[in-house]
Amino acid sequence: MSDLATIEGLLAPRTVAVIGASDDPTRIGGRPIAVMRRAGYAGRILPVNPKRETVQGLACHPRIDDLPEAPDAALIAVPAKRVPESIAALGRKGCKVATLFSAGFAEVGGDGEAAQRELLALAREAGIRLLGPNTLGVYNVDIGYYGTFSSSLDTGLPRPGNIGIASQSGAFGAHLGALARDRGLGTSVLMTTGNEADITVADAIAWMARNHRTDVICAYMEAVNDVPAFLAALDAAREAGKPVIALKAGRSAVGARAATSHTASLAGNAAVADAVLAAHGAVAVRDPETLMDFAYAASKKILPDRHSLGVITVSGGAGIVISDEAERIGLPMPAMPAMPDDAQATLKRILPYASATNPLDCTAQALNDPSLLKSFTRAALNDGEYGAVLCFLTYVAGSPALCDVILEAFRPLRAEFPDRIIAFCALGAPDVLDRYDEAGILVFDDPCRAARAIHAVCGMGAARAKPTARSPVVSPVALPSVSPDEAAAKALLARSGIRAAPEIVAEDAEAAAKAAGTLGYPVVMKLLSPDIAHKSDIGGVKLNLTDAEAVRRAHLDILDAARRNAPEARLSGVLVAKHLSGGVECLMGLNRDPRFGPMAVFGLGGIFVEILNDVALRPCPFDVDTAREMILSIRGARILTGARGRDPADIDALAEMLSRLSVFAAGAGERLISVDLNPVLALPTGQGAYALDAVIELEGEA
Amino acid sequence: MSDLATIEGLLAPRTVAVIGASDDPTRIGGRPIAVMRRAGYAGRILPVNPKRETVQGLACHPRIDDLPEAPDAALIAVPAKRVPESIAALGRKGCKVATLFSAGFAEVGGDGEAAQRELLALAREAGIRLLGPNTLGVYNVDIGYYGTFSSSLDTGLPRPGNIGIASQSGAFGAHLGALARDRGLGTSVLMTTGNEADITVADAIAWMARNHRTDVICAYMEAVNDVPAFLAALDAAREAGKPVIALKAGRSAVGARAATSHTASLAGNAAVADAVLAAHGAVAVRDPETLMDFAYAASKKILPDRHSLGVITVSGGAGIVISDEAERIGLPMPAMPAMPDDAQATLKRILPYASATNPLDCTAQALNDPSLLKSFTRAALNDGEYGAVLCFLTYVAGSPALCDVILEAFRPLRAEFPDRIIAFCALGAPDVLDRYDEAGILVFDDPCRAARAIHAVCGMGAARAKPTARSPVVSPVALPSVSPDEAAAKALLARSGIRAAPEIVAEDAEAAAKAAGTLGYPVVMKLLSPDIAHKSDIGGVKLNLTDAEAVRRAHLDILDAARRNAPEARLSGVLVAKHLSGGVECLMGLNRDPRFGPMAVFGLGGIFVEILNDVALRPCPFDVDTAREMILSIRGARILTGARGRDPADIDALAEMLSRLSVFAAGAGERLISVDLNPVLALPTGQGAYALDAVIELEGEA
Structure with a gap:
């Protein structure tokens, strides 16, 4: 069974068995059933519990072996010690993937780690792929599948949409899901991977890269447990044109220490992880709010290939604040090259004293005549050719009375410039602001967060527009049997085209003087020994030698210093090199x-x-x-x-x-x-x- | 009339005249009247309009001279050209302060600037202080006074509270007011100062420093137009123990250019302004969200004197993310020194594998037993002695069912540790989250924003706890009549105790050699001339001279170089100084x-x-x-x-x-x-x- 088919079974099962099913909708074994029924899951739920005849009104099966069919997926909500027998039975039944809510494995260390290893071996034998253990599970909003016991769903179900979330941490993943919901953002799936004994965040990303309901992928990781799969997943997402926004935690000393004790993963060096993410086209963020901001901005599927921002504002002050932030983060805000005649005329009429055209301050006039907003925004998109236009409209856009007028002005622009971002900074009731969002306009309450999100999405567009870097041709390099000395190291690198200053190894003082003559003065001289790393510390380096006599003396001094200070070291001679300077x-x-x-x-x-x-x-x-x-x-x-x-x-x-x-x-x-x-x-x-x-x-x- | 009394009249008038009053509640002259009546303003509103008998149901007066009494304040909503006659009439009537909604003055440049100067002169003559022109006005939430035509109030009135807002920009100030309202934060007053012909943001801050309903002051400025008043206002706020959080816009090249054309103010250098703000105890921010976050955190009036954070979390992942952010911003998160026995025992029982005690991961156990949260938080406050404790509770705290239980656990802690911050990162319905807020617990939806706000407020507490820096004794310094040469400059500074390397001015080569002998070798020598700034460019500097002969030669070379390269320059000799190195x-x-x-x-x-x-x-x-x-x-x-x-x-x-x-x-x-x-x-x-x-x-x- 392919990885993708496994994840398909995990995220979109037609039948799901709940092992340790509970009648209590607040218990781990009861919550998934309650939520699925509330959400209208159309698949079949098969509760298993030897102590009950029915569970939440559904017929209950005493044992896994009694199930009437092989479930596509199973949720295991029994104590750790009873997990192995459940896995074995599910294998017998023909189930292919199981979610292990149960905790008490690798995350507790020691015996737990051993138990997890045994469990994985058992699952492999049984032909079952595992999510978890110690996972909060998954959900798939569109089909109402909730293989999770997260209490985040008590306060409401997610809104359907195109943002997928993969998280190693259960509670943090559920926090992201709840954050998206509370912000009115639509999600496709959420998958939390817990201890990652088997299925990882990489599997989730790879599946989402293929899933046609997911356009943006959010990932939270503490460690990357299967590097090749992770990189392949990032590449698959990039090829599919789906931005991956990743929060890699464990950057600080304290954070890395905490990560070690959490979900049994060793946090790697954050800078390395960030570099790897960037190399594979993912965007690294540091906090959940930014993760959601960027995901939201990308969810409109407009990744402009022009990295520039035009600002139209009803507040000159906000225009300045946005300009300041744009400069800080490196988002270009070029001035409008030339306003078209009609916009210029309008501008001159209402704002005779306007000097800067970006940001363009419409002043309160925009309130009296929203067509001004339209005409300026159109000029910015058409003549300014900005990748994105941000309109600071604050409570003006939040006015129910003005919403229709503003929408009427902006709908044609949205259609006319389908590849450009139009964003509002707006305050108001969610139902009013939603109308802009539904019209394809990004809505932020903070102008600087809007600028940062626009910067990120323009960066995604620029990265996508850039031709994929040609992977250079790699030939095997024959390495010596031990670490080489400096001359041998340089020679080895030279074969790969990496140049050192011209140099010659000299066995004696006369050879050194001859070498210097060949290279041309001034020269530097260095002791050659595979055993001495810090040559200058023992007098093994002489700089800026300008004649033959100095070179001869230096040769003797260097060998003498080596004999005195490192009598045991092997000496391979003295290196004479052209003394380069001025760079x-x-x-x-x-x-x-x-x-x-x-x-x-x-x-x-x-x-x-x-x-x-x-x-x-x-x-x-x-x-x-x-x-x-x-x-x-x-x-x-x-x-x-x-x-x-x-x-x-x-x-x-x-x-x-x-x-x-x-x-x-x-x-x-x-x-x-x-x-x-x-x-x-x-x-x-x-x-x-x-x-x-x-x-x-x-x-x-x- | 004192400044404070003027602002009192402006912000809390018992009678207000509206010049150019309109029956239309959406017009500039109509909006203030409509909002005040909606908000239950108990003072007297006196509409003035020659064309109407009544305005919005109130008796209307044809002319200012017809008013039955001297109004405490006047709102002027007539075109620019009619403003002077209104000011003169108000003066005759005995009104002391007027708000000028009218635009078309300094902000349009040229004639407008002249008109504004004339207006100010006229107002001074009439004994009237001015707010504006080109201002959106003020409001005072508690008494329902709305001397503003901001349409931000169409979507709701502000919630009363202790955050005061002063803004040079009208629309930006109104945005801040609307942002506070939409976030459920309470405000006391909002004052926007526009062109600041007379009354400035400094006046607003000074008044708020004395106003007993304001505990935190938010300020937005593009320029500081009256520096001594501004600094005195900041000092008054600091003395009153009220944090000032300031957004000084115009930091970038584009921003500064835009600021110049906006509200007629020249933006100063941002780094200088930030340094001045810091020196006077204010906190500088860059964006409105951070401004509100910090104001909110400070509004609880708890400014801890211990600058440290303890984190309790239901998600290990969130604990790591918070630790990472704390390290980035420099907020200390020391480990718990030693858990008290009972907390230790509890911890060991439920989290036998916990290694890091800060952040402390309660895991999902906290859901089953909220008393754990209490016991860990108590341990953090009592034994960890943290200035602030942040509990990452996400949707758990948002659950209406758990809210009572959590409040019951935290209320005693809130009472027991009145000088420490307790903050939640929580997601949920506003009415649920408000209950925590009302119990004195800070509520944030983003954990990193919470960490930054806590960092800021702990910083405010630390600054307050620190003894005020003694202002050093300044004595007048007698300056020479023209810019001195290097030797004279050093001598001048030496009188203020600023030391240079030992040095002697030498008139000729022999004196130079003697000086070098006195000082000790090596020495440096430099041309002395008040007319040559970049001495080394013309060969006027010689370093590391080690004997008398070198010194003599250098003296000749330096004078020679000066004569050749700068024949017009006055030469005062050559400076011989001890060559110091190694630092x-x-x-x-x-x-x-x-x-x-x-x-x-x-x-x-x-x-x-x-x-x-x-x-x-x-x-x-x-x-x-x-x-x-x-x-x-x-x-x-x-x-x-x-x-x-x-x-x-x-x-x-x-x-x-x-x-x-x-x-x-x-x-x-x-x-x-x-x-x-x-x-x-x-x-x-x-x-x-x-x-x-x-x-x-x-x-x-x-």
């Missing part, structure tokens, strides 16, 4: 993440990395364009592009090197632990970039 | 802001300032403790405290110097344009800090 010092590196494999890192030297943690991170491999984006994404990028009167650095050469390094990592395989190129000197444009040092760390012996 | 390069400076006076700035040298704009700013003067806070507030502060294996820098000496510089600025008066000490070298702890360069720019001749 910008960067660093590049690779680190193998235990979950996500090799990650490339780029940053500027010194405090940018050490104090400000200003680095770009990306899973390997990636192409040159992606590398360039990484390089330009760091906060200190202005140092490379020519700030402070510097020559711009050779960013093309840096990007080429970074991409090649990522390809090297992908080809080198699992023995590669890390690579450090620190510094990499980026010379001025056109003059290249060179690794001035290289450390490669390999695992064990080949 | 951290910082910069300190002063800049006179046209509105807020001298601002001191502190940052680290190089990219921290130039690329990252990582500086601390503060109005002068301030004490040493404040200076230390500034220094430690920059992002790169770790460089000073000993990151990267460095010796910690002498922060005490830096703080002393920065405070002295601020005192110097205050004493120097308005002729001081700027001071640049760049670099200031901070040596390791105990070894002091020295200005290595000093540039003082003075205005004109003395």
